[in-house]
Each structure stands twice: as structure tokens, then as C-alpha cells.
Amino acid sequence: MHELEARGLQMKFGGVTAIAGLDLTVEEGEIRGLIGPNGAGKTTFFNACSGRYPVTAGEIRYRGQKISGMKPHQIAAEGLVRTFQHVTLFKQFSVLKNVVAGNYLHSRHSYWGSLLRTRKTREAEAGSVARAREILDFVGLGALMDQQASTLAHGHQKMLGIAIALAAEPKMLLLDEPCAGMNSDESREMIHLVRRIRETGITIMLIEHDMKVVMGLCDRITVLNFGNEIADGTPEAVRANAQVREAYLGSQAHVA
Amino acid sequence: MSDFLQMGLTGLSLGLMYALIAIGLTLIFGVMRIIQYAHGEMFMLGAFALYYWHAELGLPYWAGVAFSAGLIFCLGAVLQVVLFKPLQGKNILYSLAVSLGLVLIISGSGQLLFGTTTKGIPSAVSGGMLIGGAYLSYERIVISAVSIGLIIALWAFLRHSVTGFAIRAVAEDPQTAALQGIRTDRIHWIAFGIGSAMAAIAGCMMGTLLSIVPTMGFLATIKAFMIVIMGGLGSVIGALVGGLILGMIDSVITTTISGDIAIILSFVVIFLILVFRPSGLFGQNWD
Amino acid sequence: MDKSDIIARPNRLVWGGLLALALVAPALVGFDLYMIHVGITISFNVALATSLWMIWSLGVISFAHAGFMGIGAYASALVLTKLGLSMWYGLWIGAAVSALFAMLIAVPLMRTRAVYFFMASWAVGEVIKRNFAYFKDFFGGWDGVFDIKPPVLDLGFLQIDFANRIAYYYLALFFVSLTVWIIYRMNASRTGTIWWAIHENELLAQHTGINVFRQKVVCFTIACTLVGVIGALYAHYQTYISPKSFDIWKSEFALVHLIVGGLTTVGGPVAGAISLTMVDEALRATGYFRTIFFGVVLIASVLLLPGGLETVPARIRKLFNRNSQK
Structure with a gap:
């Protein structure tokens, strides 16, 4: 049983497709990074998992239980809790x-x-x-x-x-850009905090733009672009991935 | 058939006047995010300004309409600067309370100064014509034409003038507008003045068609709010459409069924619109 | 725990003093019947404003509040005039009917937000009022319901006829104190924390596991139940009610009491309702000028005393501190 599992997840708003058929699994106890250029669908994925917006198609399971279609407060009661970017x-x-x-x-x-x-x-x-x-x-x-x-x-x-x-x-935390807007001292403190949270047995998935944070902190990284997964693996593997480099060169940052 | 035509024509002219009041209200909300509960009082004061100008002093009718609009524009602008400006950015309840106070002051003073008897404003044009069995007075035609003209003029002003653009920009996003060098303070009193003047002109029209009394403002406020809710707060097009719908409902259901049912029904419709389309027919989501 | 603001510390002295003053007030005014009438009016307004404030703890203001007071009043009045049951039954029936309608209406009403909630609740209030007016045979139309007798309390050894105004004053005082106490307790507890959390940030409240919709419906229902009881008391005091007794102005005045009194503590609506009702009664002598003056007082207090009367103690303290520093 996976901690978190998305199968064929689609999110559409009006005519805009934010997530187009995403398959993704997170295992218990890991720190998973979710990265990608702006508009790749990262926050939309969190919104889908936390029940903020209804999914268009596909399903999300948390510890085997289907949570897509549930209300935010029910999902929180299941033990899946999120934070917000702002x-x-x-x-x-x-x-x-x-x-x-x-x-x-x-x-x-x-x-x-x-x-x-x-x-x-x-x-x-x-x-x-x-x-x-x-x-x-x-x-x-x-x-x-x-x-x-x-x-x-x-x-x-x-x-x-x-x-x-x-x-x-929570048994699993979704952190939406925990280090956004922080100086390097605060960032370091936050990284330390995330590690300590994991040590208490909480699985973590986080969105982060700062590559140093992501590469240093995460066990595995999933890369999204245009609502699709383009890579998934250890930080080293993701760093070496040509598709990822291309996606990032086409947008704002270098993969460190 | 002619009954329906009659109802349709009455509904149309009524709807246009409602739209005038409601557009003023929606403009004020859109730009300042305040609920101007004393909007109907501006409507009432506009009608009385024309009454004193035309019926008491015997001065020309159309100059009186312009005088009334100008006077209420100034009043609205002054009220905005003195009373509403200090509350900008605070919870909407505070401006609501102030406008409630204004309602009490203006309608109370109105009853004191103007007396509580019903008055009429002599019309500028007389006569009428028959269209397919329905009687249409020239007065009603002129008044509808003026309403349409004003709505088009306001639309053109908002679309094509510099100030109009600034008003729309402030309504869209006050912070960005301020960053782009638009003086939002100035836009606020201008919009408040224009909105109030629209209500005043509607008051002149309505006062000529029907009669005037110092307590007429409250009903106008209620109608304007009903329309603005239907059309969506801050939407000028919505206010026009909502005004026409309410005018038709008023004219058709009042004559065919009953006035009480018309009011209950329109409130039920409003409630349902708000529940299923929470930001009105044409509105945006204000949070 | 007692140092934190989880359980807001009750200012027992002030509340106790206020209650004591209310208890001896009839004697202080020499059992003057008009003054006692003012006291009863104050009580009703305090209950109306405080229960409206309870809805405000969710972050919205309901303009249907007087309408629900009306439901309680009409239910209790009709139970007496049609079934012959005294107010001791009408009170609870009024509360129950008000609660039932509140719950039914809250389900769609709570889907709306912010300014649209004001508008939708206003429509609800108007529909309630106009239904009273429309169904003439049942509710008596615009003429209303007459001859709503006050109850008699028969304890065997003692009979109290509440047609006596002084007796009614204490009856009203009892129920209003109860209402304020309930609201105060709810607000100072976990429940209040939840409601204020929704007020502060609905999105976050939802994502920490609070069933926001359910909490809103419950809060609205409790507030309307409380005001339903007050409506019944109002009906049997006035002995006459009409749709006009419960129109939008009544809700608006309750809102005004809140704003002038202050929005953040239960003391706000209480202070606002007491002071403004007294101002309003004092202005009665000015006849036509009454509404005008009331409007002036309202605008002046909003502009000159932001935060309302509840901030007065803090302001005075600040003034003293400044003086002592000099």
C-alpha cells in the first residue's frame, strides 16, 4: 500500500488543463520533492489532494482509501494535511x-x-x-x-x-513552498525543521523552487511540466535528466 | 395583445429608470467596495431639486434636470470625501453604518423641509400616441430616450475617456491602479458623484412620471439593490439587464397577479440567484 | 492556561455590577412605568444585538435576524390566539419554530459569502416579513395579531401576573441575561475559537479539519433560536405584533448597536444596545428631529470612535498612563 497514490489524475479549469493524467506514488516515511516550472501544476496537485478543488478525472488514494471527492476537513481527518504557499x-x-x-x-x-x-x-x-x-x-x-x-x-x-x-x-504533510520568501538563515532553520518532522514519522511532500533546498532535503523528486510528470527519481538522477534540464532552461532556473 | 404591449412598454420605461439608479449604485460599489444605503435618498433629493426649480420657481424643465444632477453630484462628492474616505479599507460594515445614518438624516430632514404630502412635477411634454392599441405618452418616450441616452453616454465615458479608464482600473484592482499613478482618491469622489447624479436624474424622471414624496428613497434603494444583486455587484451591464428584468416583473406580475406576490417572488428569485450563482448574473467574486 | 487568551478572562466585576444595577434599576427610577418600559426595550435590544454578534463571530451579518425574531413572536402569538396555550408554551414553541426555519434556510444561505451573504440574508428577511403580510387569514396581514396576553405564573403559594410591567421587566431581564450568558460562554469556549477561526480564515479552518459548513449552520441556528425566544417575549409584552415590527430596520439597528458598541467582544453589542436605546429614548422629546439626531450620533460614533465603545476602557487607561508618565 502506498502512502499517497494518484492514478490518471486530471484537473481542468474551464478550458485550461492544469494536470493531464498524472500517475504518482509517495511511500511512507519519505521526503518527496515536487518541482517544475511555474504553471506546471504543482500547487494544483496539492489542491486536488487536499480536496480544495474537485478532480476532473482519475482518483487519489491515501493509505488505500480514496480521498478524491472528499471535503477538505474529511481529508484532514484522514491524516493528510497541507500548508499554503502564501x-x-x-x-x-x-x-x-x-x-x-x-x-x-x-x-x-x-x-x-x-x-x-x-x-x-x-x-x-x-x-x-x-x-x-x-x-x-x-x-x-x-x-x-x-x-x-x-x-x-x-x-x-x-x-x-x-x-x-x-x-x-497529520500522518502526511503537504508543504507548499515552505522556504518561499525566506533568507538563507531562516531557510536553513526550515530545512532542519522538515527533517525533524520526518523523524517523528510523518511523511512529507513539498513544493520548492530553491533547488539547493530540494536537492539537499528530498529522498526522491518528482518533476512536473505542463501538468505531466517528466521525471521521477533520486536528486542525482533528476539532476542528470536531460528533459528536466530542458524544461528548466526553457523557464527560469538552472538545476544546480 | 394590446394589454401585453402596454405592459411591455410600461415595463421597459420603468426598467430603464431602475437601471439608471442601479448603475449608479453598482458604480459606487465597484470603485469603492462600499454599500451605499443612502443611494435612494440621492434619488429623492434629485427629484425634489427639480420640483423646486421647475414647479416652485418656474424655471425651465431641462435646465432643472441638469441643475439637479449637478447639485447631487456635488453632494455625493462631498459626502464621499467627508464621510466615506476615512473608512476606506475598513470593514464594509462601517461604511454601511454611516450610509444608514445618512438615510436617517436625509429622509428625516426631507420630511421636515419638504413636508409629507405628495407632490407632482409638471411634465415638459404632453400628448401621446397609440401603438397597436397601446397608449404611449410622449412623456414616457422622451424619458425612456433620455435614460437610454444617459446609459450610452456613461458607457462611452467609461470606455473612451481617460477618467473613465481610470475608474475602470480602480474598480478592477485598486492597488495596481494606484501604482500606475492613478489618483484613487480623486476617482473615488468622481465615481461617487457620478453614481449619485445618475440616481438624481432617475429621480427627476420618476418624479415627473409619477409623484414625489420624501420617503420615496427607501423603495428606490430596495429596487436598486435587488437589481444590483441580480446583475452582480460592480457590473454595469448586469445593472442594465437586471433593471429591465425587474421593470418587466413589476409591470407584468403587478398587473396580472398582485403586487405582494411580485415582491415576494422577486426576493425568492434573488435568493436563488445568490445561492446558485453567488456573484450574480454578470458579477465577479468579491472576497 | 488562565494567562492565555483561550478562555477570555471574564471581567466579572463589570458584568456583576451591570446585573446588580439592572436588578435595582426599577427602584432607582422610582418604579416609573415609562422608564421601566425603556428598560424592557433595552433588554430586547441587548438580546437582539448580542445574538447578531454571535453570527458575526463567523464573519457575517444577517439582515434576516429580525425576521427570525418575528418567527418566534408569531409562533408564540398564534399558539396563544389559535390554540389558547400561554406564553410558557409559546416561548419554547417559538424558539423551536425559529430554529427549524433557521436550519432549513442556513443550508442554502451559507453557500453565499461576504457581501453576497448580506444581500441574501436581506432577501430572506424580506420574504419572512412579506409572508406574514401576505397570508392574511393566518397571520392577520399588515394589521398583525392583537390581544397577545402576557402570561400568569402560578406557583401555588404565589401568583405573578406579568401584565404588571415591573414583573415583566424582571422576566425580560432573566431571559436576556440568560441569552447573554449563553453567548458569552459559547464564545469563550472551544466553540467560539472555532467560529472565530472561520471568521479569520475560512480556508485554513477547513484544511485543519473543521467542518466549516456545519459549524456555520449550527451557529446560525443557535443565534436564531435565542432570538426566537426574545421574539416571543416581545410579542407578549407588546400584546400586538405586525410584519412591520420585524422589518429590515430592526436588523439594521441591531447592526448599528454592534458597530457603535464594538465587534470583538460580547461587551460591545451589550454596551452599544444599552447606550443607543437610551439615546434614542432621550431623543423622543425632539419629535421630528429624532431620526435626524440618531443618524448624526451614529455617523459621529463610527467616525470619531473607531472600534466602538468596547475600546473606551483601553483608551482611558492609555490616557492615564500618558498623564502619569508626564
């Missing part, structure tokens, strides 16, 4: 409350409990807060717990985005 937070919340909100799936919630503040609810709430503190310490935002999320530096905001996703206790 900073996506509950901006007016404190850092801690952001992560507590992310822990929704794993904190017992009932309306009567909320109203009457029952012992169970209070315990669940305390558990949720404790878990959120753990996660914040893990990603290195423990000291900024009480700050309002909108006041954080960009790099910290991206970290917080990942902390929110971790609070949903």
Missing part, C-alpha cells in the same frame, strides 16, 4: 491560539460542553493547550506564544503555518 494564519489570534485552533480534530468538542464548561471539556481544552505548547516548542516558536500572529516576522509566520498543520496530528 502565509495563511488566523491573523488576529495569538500564536498559541492559532495552534490550539489547529488542534480541533483531536480535542473533544461538544456544544453542551462549551456551554456548561464540563470537566471533560476543560480537560480536553487543557490537553489541547498543552499539545499546542509542545508543538510550538518543537518548531521553535515557544518564546513567541503570546504574540499576535500578524505581528510575527515572515519566517516565523511560515513556521507557525507548519505548527498549525502539525496540530492536526
Whole structure:
């Protein structure tokens, strides 16, 4: 059984084909890179996996279960959680409350409990807060717990985005350009964080433009162009692939 | 047959006037992203400006329409600068609250100053003709022609003038427009003024055809909102089409079934449009 | 935990003081019947504004809110006039009917977003009102329903006739305090966090596993249930209701109370509803100028006090700090 599996996946918007018949598998425990020029369909693939947009044809399976057609909150409940390319937070919340909100799936919630503040609810709430503190310490935002999320530096905001996703206790994470807009120090910190997340047993798939990050971090890399897979393999194999070179020379960057 | 023709003609002229009001409202929303709830009050004030000019002072009719449009243009521009500009970029609820306050102030003062009795504006043209058994007054023809002319003029202005282009650019994307050197502050009050003036002219027309009373603004606001929702917020074409549809509904269902049903039905239709085509027939998705 | 903002710290002193003041208020005004009427009106407005604020915690404002108050009012009134059941039944029936309609309407309504939600809810409110007007035989048309008697509470040893205005004041105060308490509790809990998370970022909320659609429907339904109860109380207090009692203006005034009071805490709508109802009553003497003045007060408070009355304590504190630094 594959961790994540797409078969004949097609995504069309109006007349535009963003993904044209993609087959792809990710195995448990790996860090998989998803690269390709702009408009290759990387983020669209994440949108399909997370249920944000319905798939046009084909199917996606997560741990053997068909998830295409499910709603985003159902997919998150299955253990497949994503982050966003642009900073996506509950901006007016404190850092801690952001992560507590992310822990929704794993904190017992009932309306009567909320109203009457029952012992169970209070315990669940305390558990949720404790878990959120753990996660914040893990990603290195423990000291900024009480700050309002909108006041954080960009790099910290991206970290917080990942902390929110971790609070949903995923078994697999889809990271959409975790290092976008970061300076090299922040980038290094993020790479370190992604490795540590994998060590906790979470499978990771990430989109990244910075080739140094991708080549250094990923076990395997899948290359998309115009909605099709053009290469798949270890970083070395992908680097040597002529088709990949061509795709990238035709667009913006050299494969390092 | 002639009944249907009559209803069609009435619906058309009514629809064109509705469209005038609604286009003004949609222009204001498109450019500023505010809900101008006092739009109908501009319509009311426009009608009363013409009334005092033409019926009380006896000055020429068409000059009165121009005076009314000019006056309400200035009023709209001043209101924008004084009241709405400070709220730019804040939640839409704040501008909604301010325009609600304006409704209270303007309609309250209207009742105080103009009295609560119904008044009429003497028409500039008289007579009429029969088309296929349906009576059509020259007044209605002139008024419809003026409405069409104004809508075409506005369209040409938005398409072909520099200011019109700037208005469209701001409506499309305020940030980019500002980066390209468009003075969005200026565009805001111009658009607010034009939108209000359109409502004022519609008020003049409607006041001539029917009658005027200081509380007439609220119904105009409701109709304008219904149209704008149908057509899509910010869409001028949508406002025109929506206006014509609502004019026809009003004319046909009111005469054949009942006014109450016409209103309930139009609200149900609006609700369904919003649910199944959340941004109206011609609108874009504002988030 | 208590240092964090997960459970917003209740300002018990202020709330307790307010409740105590409300309890002794009739004595303070010398049991003046007009003043007690103002007190009851304030109570209704507080409940209306607070429950509207609960919907606002999702990030939208419903202009159908007064309509749902109307559903509760009509249900309770008709239960009395047609079936002869007193308000003690009507109250719950009103709440249930309001809840049922709220749930049915929320399913399509919650598909719309942002400004389109305002518009769609406005259409819902108008349809509700106009249905009351249209079905004359059942709802009494524009004339409305008359003779909605207030209830009598018979405890055996004690009989309270709520036709007495002072008694009704305490009845209204009880239900309004209950409403505010429920909303306060919900908001300060996990449930509130979820709703505000949807308010803040719906997309992210969805992708962290929150069933956004379901939460929206539930929140809307609870708010409409609460306002349905208030509608029933309103009907039996006025003893007369008509479609005009529940038109768009009522929802709009509730919105105004929210905006003038403040949008971020439950104290906002409470402060807004209390102060603006008092202003409105104080302006009654000015006759025609009443609406004009009210409009001026509204615009002035939006422009001069951004954030609303709830920011006043912080402003005063800031002022003191500045002075003490000098």
C-alpha cells in the first residue's frame, strides 16, 4: 500500500488543463520533492489532494482509501494535511491560539460542553493547550506564544503555518513552498525543521523552487511540466535528466 | 395583445429608470467596495431639486434636470470625501453604518423641509400616441430616450475617456491602479458623484412620471439593490439587464397577479440567484 | 492556561455590577412605568444585538435576524390566539419554530459569502416579513395579531401576573441575561475559537479539519433560536405584533448597536444596545428631529470612535498612563 497514490489524475479549469493524467506514488516515511516550472501544476496537485478543488478525472488514494471527492476537513481527518504557499494564519489570534485552533480534530468538542464548561471539556481544552505548547516548542516558536500572529516576522509566520498543520496530528504533510520568501538563515532553520518532522514519522511532500533546498532535503523528486510528470527519481538522477534540464532552461532556473 | 404591449412598454420605461439608479449604485460599489444605503435618498433629493426649480420657481424643465444632477453630484462628492474616505479599507460594515445614518438624516430632514404630502412635477411634454392599441405618452418616450441616452453616454465615458479608464482600473484592482499613478482618491469622489447624479436624474424622471414624496428613497434603494444583486455587484451591464428584468416583473406580475406576490417572488428569485450563482448574473467574486 | 487568551478572562466585576444595577434599576427610577418600559426595550435590544454578534463571530451579518425574531413572536402569538396555550408554551414553541426555519434556510444561505451573504440574508428577511403580510387569514396581514396576553405564573403559594410591567421587566431581564450568558460562554469556549477561526480564515479552518459548513449552520441556528425566544417575549409584552415590527430596520439597528458598541467582544453589542436605546429614548422629546439626531450620533460614533465603545476602557487607561508618565 502506498502512502499517497494518484492514478490518471486530471484537473481542468474551464478550458485550461492544469494536470493531464498524472500517475504518482509517495511511500511512507519519505521526503518527496515536487518541482517544475511555474504553471506546471504543482500547487494544483496539492489542491486536488487536499480536496480544495474537485478532480476532473482519475482518483487519489491515501493509505488505500480514496480521498478524491472528499471535503477538505474529511481529508484532514484522514491524516493528510497541507500548508499554503502564501502565509495563511488566523491573523488576529495569538500564536498559541492559532495552534490550539489547529488542534480541533483531536480535542473533544461538544456544544453542551462549551456551554456548561464540563470537566471533560476543560480537560480536553487543557490537553489541547498543552499539545499546542509542545508543538510550538518543537518548531521553535515557544518564546513567541503570546504574540499576535500578524505581528510575527515572515519566517516565523511560515513556521507557525507548519505548527498549525502539525496540530492536526497529520500522518502526511503537504508543504507548499515552505522556504518561499525566506533568507538563507531562516531557510536553513526550515530545512532542519522538515527533517525533524520526518523523524517523528510523518511523511512529507513539498513544493520548492530553491533547488539547493530540494536537492539537499528530498529522498526522491518528482518533476512536473505542463501538468505531466517528466521525471521521477533520486536528486542525482533528476539532476542528470536531460528533459528536466530542458524544461528548466526553457523557464527560469538552472538545476544546480 | 394590446394589454401585453402596454405592459411591455410600461415595463421597459420603468426598467430603464431602475437601471439608471442601479448603475449608479453598482458604480459606487465597484470603485469603492462600499454599500451605499443612502443611494435612494440621492434619488429623492434629485427629484425634489427639480420640483423646486421647475414647479416652485418656474424655471425651465431641462435646465432643472441638469441643475439637479449637478447639485447631487456635488453632494455625493462631498459626502464621499467627508464621510466615506476615512473608512476606506475598513470593514464594509462601517461604511454601511454611516450610509444608514445618512438615510436617517436625509429622509428625516426631507420630511421636515419638504413636508409629507405628495407632490407632482409638471411634465415638459404632453400628448401621446397609440401603438397597436397601446397608449404611449410622449412623456414616457422622451424619458425612456433620455435614460437610454444617459446609459450610452456613461458607457462611452467609461470606455473612451481617460477618467473613465481610470475608474475602470480602480474598480478592477485598486492597488495596481494606484501604482500606475492613478489618483484613487480623486476617482473615488468622481465615481461617487457620478453614481449619485445618475440616481438624481432617475429621480427627476420618476418624479415627473409619477409623484414625489420624501420617503420615496427607501423603495428606490430596495429596487436598486435587488437589481444590483441580480446583475452582480460592480457590473454595469448586469445593472442594465437586471433593471429591465425587474421593470418587466413589476409591470407584468403587478398587473396580472398582485403586487405582494411580485415582491415576494422577486426576493425568492434573488435568493436563488445568490445561492446558485453567488456573484450574480454578470458579477465577479468579491472576497 | 488562565494567562492565555483561550478562555477570555471574564471581567466579572463589570458584568456583576451591570446585573446588580439592572436588578435595582426599577427602584432607582422610582418604579416609573415609562422608564421601566425603556428598560424592557433595552433588554430586547441587548438580546437582539448580542445574538447578531454571535453570527458575526463567523464573519457575517444577517439582515434576516429580525425576521427570525418575528418567527418566534408569531409562533408564540398564534399558539396563544389559535390554540389558547400561554406564553410558557409559546416561548419554547417559538424558539423551536425559529430554529427549524433557521436550519432549513442556513443550508442554502451559507453557500453565499461576504457581501453576497448580506444581500441574501436581506432577501430572506424580506420574504419572512412579506409572508406574514401576505397570508392574511393566518397571520392577520399588515394589521398583525392583537390581544397577545402576557402570561400568569402560578406557583401555588404565589401568583405573578406579568401584565404588571415591573414583573415583566424582571422576566425580560432573566431571559436576556440568560441569552447573554449563553453567548458569552459559547464564545469563550472551544466553540467560539472555532467560529472565530472561520471568521479569520475560512480556508485554513477547513484544511485543519473543521467542518466549516456545519459549524456555520449550527451557529446560525443557535443565534436564531435565542432570538426566537426574545421574539416571543416581545410579542407578549407588546400584546400586538405586525410584519412591520420585524422589518429590515430592526436588523439594521441591531447592526448599528454592534458597530457603535464594538465587534470583538460580547461587551460591545451589550454596551452599544444599552447606550443607543437610551439615546434614542432621550431623543423622543425632539419629535421630528429624532431620526435626524440618531443618524448624526451614529455617523459621529463610527467616525470619531473607531472600534466602538468596547475600546473606551483601553483608551482611558492609555490616557492615564500618558498623564502619569508626564
